[in-house]
Amino acid sequence: MSLRLPPLESLRYFEAAARHLSFTLAADELCISQSAVSQKVIQLEQRLGYKLFERRTRHLLLTAPGTRLYPAVHSALGLLSETLGNIGALTQRNKLTVYCMPSFANRWLMPRLQDFHSKHPHIDLHLIAEFNEPNFHNETVDIGICHGFADQHGTEQRLLFRDYVYPVISPSLQQTLELREPADLSRAILLHDSLPQAKLATSWQKWLAERGIHHIDCSGGYRFNQADLIVGAALNDRGVALGRHVLVADEVANGHLIPLFKDVVEDDGVYAVFLKKLANNPSIQTFCAWLEEQAKTFEREDCIEKICHSSPSLATPA
Incomplete structure (x- = not known):
């Protein structure tokens, strides 16, 4: 029996x-x-x-x-x-499920995916863009692009590049406001993240407090639940954004946004994350190698020092 x-x-x-x-x-x-x-x-x-x-x-x-x-x-x-x-x-060796944050997908990954497809047309990508990081052990995600170190056992985590935080403004709004130092932000509308605990969130209250600036009321301004919406608002002259380099670098490089005050703060890194037992999966190896190649290009072409310190708005006032 x-x-x-x-x-x-x-x-x-x-x-x-x-x-x-x-x-x-x-x-x-x-x-x-x-x-x-x-x-x-x-x-x-x-x-x-x-x-x-x-x-x-x-x-x-x-x-x-x-x-x-x-x-x-x-x-x-x-x-x-x-x-x-x-x-x-x-x-299903030619199918790969990739996770990343929605704002990262829109601002960094999506513009580069055509390059991956042209080089590896035999791999079909399924992109999952969500706020919460997946549980790699219990979900169908093969590889994640995570902001900050993901605390999950049994995973391999490869640093792609470091991220940075700094204020950005559109050239037309800067011409109107002429912001020269952080205290001048009292004349500007601040763009806020309405999800302060999210991975890509930034905090004006924290940023100002760390610089000893307490006279600016952070309760006003516009609030958005995604970081790329904040970038979009800054591009449309709605106010000053506390931007993440990984999300605003392209807009800064092409002159659509300009960084302020020579004030750049290093933040978490961006990691490729996958289960160690899947490290020999050919599709994961291919995608991870492509990510590392894109990361090197990003750091070289959108170098934080080159972008921020070459901006005319960052010249030290006479």
Whole structure:
């Protein structure tokens, strides 16, 4: 008589909780609620007829049956995941799912994708542009372009280039306002990010406070929920943006925006992120090599020192 195995989903939840010895950390990894993990484990225990965990106030302990079950489930799920991944690589080796932030996609990646297609027409890209970084272990993303170091185990993270933050303004608005120093921003409309915790967000309040400027009211101005909308507003003379180099470099280079005050702050880097076990995937290798090539070109042609310090608006006033 064949053994009736418990549902795969419940074993997956048990494995994550046992590995972390925490329902909360397991829930974070699986992108579900803590109560959902707890309930699935309880259902698994009821089906098996014995307890897998001892519930303590701040952590979990595996029972004797749980201790015996965990390595078998961990090994089986790992083997299953690896096998499915290898099969997928063989059957879909020319399809690549890429993640990045929406503003980064619009301002940096999209203008360069024609170059990738012309060089590698056999690889079909599926671009997912979302605010939240994906869980590389549980989602269908093959490679991500992430702003800042992604804290996920089992991933390889390659620095593409550093990013910088500095104020930018349209030439016509600068001609009208003649902003010479940060204190002059009291005469300007400031463009704000309405999602201050987002990866590409910038903060005028923080920027001004770090320079000891407290007389400027940051509550006014325009607010947008995407960084590229802020860039668009600056291009249309709506105000002064606290821009990210990766998003405004092209507009600064062609003279549509000009940086202010010789004030450039180094910020997080931009990384290519993928699972280490997929490092030998041909499509990932190809796309990552192309990204690194584009990053070198970007740093060379849109060099932060060349762009910012060659701008006429940055000349030291007499």
